[in-house]
Amino acid sequence: xxxxxxxxxxxxxxxxxxxxxxxxxxxxxxxxxxxxxxxxxxxxxxxxxxxxxxxxxxxxxxxxxxxxxxxxxxxxxxxxxxxxxxxxxxxxxxxxxxxxxxxxxxxxxxxxxxxxxxxxxxxxxxxxxxxxxxxxxxxxxxxxxxxxxxxxxxxxxxxxxxxxxxxxxxxxxxxxxxxxxxxxxxxxxxxxxxxxxxxxxxxxxxxxxxxxxxxxxxxxxxxxxxxxxxxxxxxxxxxxxxxxxxxxxxxxxxxxxxxxxxxxxxxxxxxxxxxxxxxxxxxxxxxxxxxxxxxxxxxxxxxxxxxxxxxxxxxxxxxxxxxxxxxxxxxxxxxxxxxxxxxxxxxxxxxxxxxxxxxxxxxxxxxxxxxxxxxxxxxxxxxxxxxxxxxxxxxxxxxxxxxxxxxxxxxxxxxxxxxxxxxxxxxxxxxxxxxxxxxxxxxxxxxxxxxxxxxxxxxxxxxxxxxxxxxxxxxxxxxxxxxxxxxxxxxxxxxxxxxxxxxxxxxxxxxxxxxxxxxxxxxxxxxxxxxxxxxxxxxxxxx
Amino acid sequence: xxxxxxxxxxxxxxxxxxxxxxxxxxxxxxxxxxxxxxxxxxxxxxxxxxxxxxxxxxxxxxxxxxxxxxxxxxxxxxxxxxxxxxxxxxxxxxxxxxxxxxxxxxxxxxxxxxxxxxxxxxxxxxxxxxxxxxxxxxxxxxxxxxxxxxxxxxxxxxxxxxxxxxxxxxxxxxxxxxxxxxxxxxxxxxxxxxxxxxxxxxxxxxxxxxxxxxxxxxxxxxxxxxxxxxxxxxxxxxxxxxxxxxxxxxxxxxxxxxxxxxxxxxxxxxxxxxxxxxxx
Numbered sequence: 142x143x144x145x146x147x148x149x150x151x152x153x154x155x156x157x158x159x160x161x162x163x164x165x166x167x168x169x170x171x172x173x174x175x176x177x178x179x180x181x182x183x184x185x186x187x188x189x190x191x192x193x194x195x196x197x198x199x200x201x202x203x204x205x206x207x208x209x210x211x212x213x214x215x216x217x218x219x220x221x222x223x224x225x226x227x228x229x230x231x232x233x234x235x236x237x238x239x240x241x242x243x244x245x246x247x248x249x250x251x252x253x254x255x256x257x258x259x260x261x262x263x264x265x266x267x268x269x270x271x272x273x274x275x276x277x278x279x280x281x282x283x284x285x286x287x288x289x290x291x292x293x294x295x296x297x298x299x300x301x302x303x304x305x306x307x308x309x310x311x312x313x314x315x316x317x318x319x320x321x322x323x324x325x326x327x328x329x330x331x332x333x334x335x336x337x338x339x340x341x342x343x344x345x346x347x348x349x350x351x352x353x354x355x356x357x358x359x360x361x362x363x364x365x366x367x368x369x370x371x372x373x374x375x376x377x378x379x380x381x382x383x384x385x386x387x388x389x390x391x392x393x394x395x396x397x398x399x400x401x402x403x404x405x406x407x408x409x410x411x412x413x414x415x416x417x418x419x420x421x422x423x424x425x426x427x428x429x430x431x432x433x434x435x436x437x438x439x440x441x442x443x444x445x446x447x448x449x450x451x452x453x454x455x456x457x458x459x460x461x462x463x464x465x466x467x468x469x470x471x472x473x474x475x476x477x478x479x480x481x482x483x484x485x486x487x488x489x490x491x492x493x494x495x496x497x498x499x500x501x502x503x504x505x506x507x508x509x510x511x512x513x514x515x516x517x518x519x520x521x522x523x524x525x526x527x528x529x530x531x532x533x534x535x536x537x538x539x540x541x542x543x544x545x546x547x548x549x550x551x552x553x554x555x556x557x558x559x560x561x562x563x564x565x566x567x568x569x570x571x572x573x574x575x576x577x578x579x580x581x582x583x584x585x586x587x588x589x590x591x592x593x594x595x596x597x598x599x600x601x602x603x604x605x606x607x608x609x610x611x612x613x614x615x616x617x618x619x620x621x622x623x624x625x626x627x628x629x630x631x632x633x634x635x636x637x638x639x640x641x642x643x644x645x646x647x648x649x650x651x652x653x654x655x656x657x658x659x660x661x662x663x664x665x666x667x668x669x670x671x672x673x674x675x676x677x678x679x680x681x682x683x684x
Numbered sequence: 685x686x687x688x689x690x691x692x693x694x695x696x697x698x699x700x701x702x703x704x705x706x707x708x709x710x711x712x713x714x715x716x717x718x719x720x721x722x723x724x725x726x727x728x729x730x731x732x733x734x735x736x737x738x739x740x741x742x743x744x745x746x747x748x749x750x751x752x753x754x755x756x757x758x759x760x761x762x763x764x765x766x767x768x769x770x771x772x773x774x775x776x777x778x779x780x781x782x783x784x785x786x787x788x789x790x791x792x793x794x795x796x797x798x799x800x801x802x803x804x805x806x807x808x809x810x811x812x813x814x815x816x817x818x819x820x821x822x823x824x825x826x827x828x829x830x831x832x833x834x835x836x837x838x839x840x841x842x843x844x845x846x847x848x849x850x851x852x853x854x855x856x857x858x859x860x861x862x863x864x865x866x867x868x869x870x871x872x873x874x875x876x877x878x879x880x881x882x883x884x885x886x887x888x889x890x891x892x893x894x895x896x897x898x899x900x901x902x903x904x905x906x907x908x909x910x911x912x913x914x915x916x917x918x919x920x921x922x923x924x925x926x927x928x929x930x931x932x933x934x935x936x937x938x939x940x941x942x943x944x945x946x947x948x949x950x951x952x953x954x955x956x957x958x959x960x961x962x963x964x
Contacts, residue, residue, distance in 0.1 A: 472859050501861030514852035518874045524853075528860035573856070580860060 145172035146349040147196065147235075147317055152210035154191055154200065165191045165205055166373040173317065178343060178350040180360045180381075183370035184396070184595035185566075189353045192370070193319050196351070197237050198227045214317075233263050236310035238303070240322040245306055246294040252305045253278075253290025259312040277308040281338060299460075300331035304338065311342065318343070319351045324359065328459040329622065333666035336363050355595065357400045358625075358669025361385055369393045385672055399597040400669075401625035407649045408632040415447035416485060416616040417471070417584055423479030424466050424640075440466045442640040443480065450583065453610060453617040455631030455648065457624055459663075462637040464620045468586045471618065472506055473497065484584065502532045505577035507606075509589035511569035515561040521547075521572050522557030528580040539579070546575040550605060567598035574605065578613070585610070586618045591626060603630050624667055628652050636660050692953040701945030704938050712759035719753035723909045727753075734927045743927045745918060751928065755935055757909040762939065765822065765895040766888040769829035774884055776830065777837025778873070784838070785845025786868050796842065799835045807832040811894055815903045822905045825898060829891045840883060844876035878954035885947035889940045896936055911936050 149171040156165045166188035173179045181189045194200050196212055198219065212219040215234070219227070231237075239245045247255060256274045265273065278286035281304040294302055303323060310318055320339065324332040340363055343350050352363060360367055360381070367384040369377040369392065377390040388394045424441040441463040448454045456464040469475040471482050473489060482489040484500065492500050505528075508514035515524055522543055529539035547556055550571040561569055570590065577585060587606060591599040607630055610617050621627050627634055628648055635645040636659070644657045655661045664670075692698050711718075721727065726748040727740065734743040734751075742751040784795035811828040818824035848854060849872065857867050898904055899912030900919075911932040918928035 474855055474858060498861045501859060504859075506856065506859045508852040508856060510852055514856055516853040516857075516871055516875070519871075527857065527862060531861045531863070531866070576856065576860070 146175045146214070147173040147351070148211075148213045149192070149196070150211045150213065152192070152195060152212065153208050154188075154195060155206050155208045157204050162372065164208075164373050166195075166370075168210070169370070169373075169375050170210075171368055171375070171378070173349045173351055175316075175349055176343075176347045177365040178340070178352055178363050179366045179368060180352045180354060180364035181368045181370060182354055182357065182360050182396075184355060184597065186372065187370040188373040189355075189370050190321055191373075193237070193321050193351060193353050196319060197231060197235060198222070198224075199237075232259060232310075232315070233313045234315055235317040235319065236313070236315040237319040237321065238306045238310050238323045240325050246302060248294055251291055251293055252297065252302075256290070256305065256309050256312060259309050263313050265313075273312070277312055278305075280311065280342065281305070281308045283308070298331075299327050300335060303327060303331075303335055307335075307338065307342070311346075314346065315348065317349045317351065319353075321353045322355070323352075325354070325356070329624070329668070330459065330662060330666040332359070332668065333362075336668070339363065356668060357385070357397060357596070358667065358672070361669035361672035369396070396597060399600040401596075401600070401603075401623070401629045403625060403628045403652055404649065405653070408647065413449065415449050417448045417618075418445075418483040419447070419467070419471065419480070420445050420483065421480030422467060422470060422477065422482060424463070424470055424475060425478045439640050441470065444635075444637070444640070444642055445480075446635050446642070446645060448584070448616040448618060450616050451610070451614050452633070453607075453619050453631045455627040455634035456618065456620045456637060457622065457627045457634055457663075458637035459622060461639065463640040464622075464637050465588055467637075468506070468588045468618060468620050471584075472504055472586060473500075498532070502528075502580045503582050504584040504586070505580060505582035507570070507573050507577050507585065507587040507590040510593055511566045511573065512561075512593075514573050515569055515576075517561055520558055520560055521564075524561075524572065525557070525576045525579050528576060532580055542579050542581075543575070546578055549578075549609075550575045565598075566594055567602060570594060570598075570602050571605065574602075574609070578609065581613075582615070584616045584618070586620070588620045589622065590619075592621065592623065599626070606630065624652060624664060636663070688953045692949055695949045695953070697945045698949040698953075701942040701949070704942035705946065708759050708935075708939055708942075709763065711756045712763050715753070715756035715760060719750065719756055721750075721753070723749060723753045723757040725749065731921075731925050733925075734931075742931050743925075745914070745928045746921055746925070751914070751931055754909050754914050755911065755932060758911040758914060758932065758935075761822070761899075761905070761908045761910040762892045762895060762936075765825055765829065766891040769826045769833065769891045770884055770887045772826065772830040773834040773887060774837055774880065777834040778841050778880065780834070781838040781841025782845055782868050782873060782876075785842035786849055786864070786872065788846065788849075792842070792846075795838075799838050802832070803835045805832075808894065808897065812898060812901065812903065815898055820903045820905055822908060825895055825905065828898075829894050832894075833887055833891065837880065837883065837887075840879060841876055844879070845872055848872045848875055879951070882947055882951035882954055885943050885950060889943035889947070892936065892943075893940060 149169055152169045153167045154165040156163060169192060171179070181192060183189045191200065191205065195207060196219065200207070207220055219230070246252065253274050256277055257270050260270050260273055274290055275286050278290055283289050283301060283304050297305065324335050327335060336359065339350065354360060364381045367379065367381050368375055369384065369390065371392045377384060377388065377393045384393060385397065388397055421443045422441055422445070423439065423443055426438045426440050428436050428438070444467060446454065456467060458464045466475060470477050471489065473492070477490040484504065489500060525543045525546065526539040529542060530536065543557060544554055547554060552568060552571055561572070564572065590606070591602050594602060603626065606617070609615065619627065619631055631648045633646060634648045634651050636643045636651065638659050643659045644651055644655065651660065652664060655664055727750050728737065728744050728748050730744060730746050730748040732740060732744040735741055736743070740750050740752065742755070744750055780795050780799065784792040811832045814828035814831060815824050818827065854867060854871055857871050895910065896912030899910040900916035902916060904910045904913050914932040915929045918925065922929055
């Protein structure tokens with residue numbers, strides 16, 4: 142075997158005192174060979190990003206210190222290099238791309254200029270730079286390169302911005318590309334394109350790629366080898382065929398089992414008589430650009446659907462499809478510009494005063510971000526009781542409900558007197574669910590309720606939602622961008638694209654035999670499809 | 685103990701600042717006990733230099749009044765004006781800012797244009813003018829300082845409200861059916877207070893300076909001893925009797941410095957981004 146391109150040996154990074162563990166990562170040993178994609182996969186807090194930052198010498202030195210081990214690259218230990226020597230290696234020999242392409246780019250500089258700046262920093266002669274910038278823009282498949290390099294980052298889509306980041310990373314033809322969750326913030330079809338792009342560039346240039354992700358679907362699509370991390374330790378490492386199909390470590394097995402898959406069993410028939418009817422719902426956003434004419438955007442365009450009690454309807458679509466806006470219109474967080482929302486026969490759009498308050502007691506919401514959706518200065522008990530108290534429920538009864546709900550969502554009674562920051566993301570989401578249920582609603586709108594959670598926690602919260610819907614005979618509107626999650630929990634789905642309904646029907650029909658080309662392209666872009674197929678038919682050639 | 689409070693109390697800057705403020709407060713409270721005689725009364729020969737007579741060890745002014753007693757009584761004036769005008773400005777600023785930020789739209793526009801109107805007038809000249817019109821007294825000084833110092837509070841609170849009102853926990857409160865006033869006062873306001881508290885200590889400092897300047901120009905409350913008045917009265921004899929203006933000036937400097945130290949460390953201790961970084 143040849144010497145590896147990069148080898149991390151026994152790397153240990155200490156956490157400052159007072160935390161729940163002493164090391165951010167401990168004794169991690171990894172090799173990256175020329176021309177291969179090594180995926181480091183793990184849940185939040187597993188130390189995967191810290192490993193990547195350590196290689197780049199980007200750890201915040203006052204808080205995270207490397208206390209042991211080596212990072213060998215090109216015959217040298219990167220940890221021994223001073224800042225100047227490290228700077229020459231960064232960008233030139235090892236490049237990095239990040240998760241959030243908007244904040245990684247300078248908003249007041251054209252993208253062409255930003256790519257050029259990388260060349261300038263590493264002493265490429267001025268005369269050669271413009272041609273090189275265009276060549277790079279072409280290499281990352283940016284449309285109309287001559288024109289796009291003159292634009293500013295806000296004029297580009299998320300996928301295009303990530304392409305610009307990749308162009309900057311590739312500018313000096315590095316030996317190693319480190320990609321830290323580069324597609325997590327992108328839509329699924331864009332994600333598929335970026336993964337393709339990284340794969341192609343890696344093959345064409347023979348780079349080694351260190352790819353950090355939490356998504357086993359992405360791993361299945363891009364990796365040659367996989368390293369699984371848990372709480373700062375490397376628990377399993379090996380070729381992709383081995384780790385994904387025959388994982389040996391129990392943690393890997395648990396993670397892989399938790400990855401949501403497309404369901405094949407047809408859901409039970411749904412009772413008749415809708416609780417909520419949405420008819421031709423339209424929402425228009427108006428904006429004015431400079432002194433120009435008013436621009437109208439139809440965020441939601443004549444959307445109609447129904448939900449019955451005891452049924453979960455999924456709203457799926459990419460960003461900008463209007464799915465969250467529909468949820469907000471239904472709950473009167475946004476005004477309705479056309480059509481109507483009928484709840485139990487009453488028009489929600491015109492409710493006022495007492496009627497609106499009564500409706501608020503019957504329709505509730507679970508939010509996406511478990512960190513932003515609880516008031517950081519209110520104890521959990523107070524947050525849960527706020528709803529019942531606003532509806533005139535006596536304090537003793539509100540307290541009784543709160544205790545019962547905390548127990549129902551799997552938290553101990555002591556949780557009531559603690560603050561939100563003392564809980565993990567999954568626990569906070571449970572608190573959010575308890576808060577919504579405290580007013581005893583009939584309709585629950587879950588807006589990306591599990592999208593911010595780790596995959597194993599995601600499965601638990603989905604189970605909880607499913608059980609609660611059954612126990613309380615709720616009508617549930619489940620809004621998500623993740624088709625696999627939708628397939629897990631929904632009975633019927635509505636596929637949205639740019640504010641319009643593309644397709645709707647029973648979940649297994651829509652995802653199993655999509656009729657519309659847009660739905661087909663969405664499903665084709667779901668990461669790790671070949672591998673999901675694997676679970677049923679063990680022999681596939683794709684991996 | 686609350687971690688921000690602990691961070692605050694273990695910072696040497698905060699300890700220095702708090703010590704100076706506590707001494708000043710004690711001087712203000714104990715002035716009638718320590719100096720039972722009226723600070724306007726003549727107690728010794730005029731132009732007594734400091735550190736000569738153990739009874740009047742900061743010396744006396746041109747009318748033989750005790751400088752130390754003047755400083756202690758002046759502390760009352762400064763602290764009352766500083767705290768009262770800041771409290772009034774905070775109440776006004778928070779109400780305007782919260783209402784504008786929470787509602788947005790034309791209400792926001794109207795209130796903010798009103799706020800900007802007050803900001804376009806040079807603050808000190810405006811305050812001076814108001815005291816002159818209202819007749820010099822401690823109440824009119826407090827009102828004048830309040831009127832010129834609430835706009836920054838309103839703008840700060842408004843911008844905090846404008847970002848917080850679209851946060852998910854506020855949406856959740858709306859969906860749960862909480863009333864607007866409840867959302868403003870129990871959900872959003874507690875989350876905006878950290879920067880406001882930090883700002884208020886600097887406002888007290890600038891109120892003390894403004895009061896001193898007003899009194900220096902002779903528009904102070906004629907019945908109350910004030911640091912600004914002491915400096916103003918002695919400016920003509922500064923060559924012969926430096927101590928008459930030096931000691932009140934030094935006290936103003938120390939108190940304003942202390943308030944700035946406290947404000948700065950409060951800001952550090954209450955800033956959640958910094959505190960999180962420190963803990964991890």
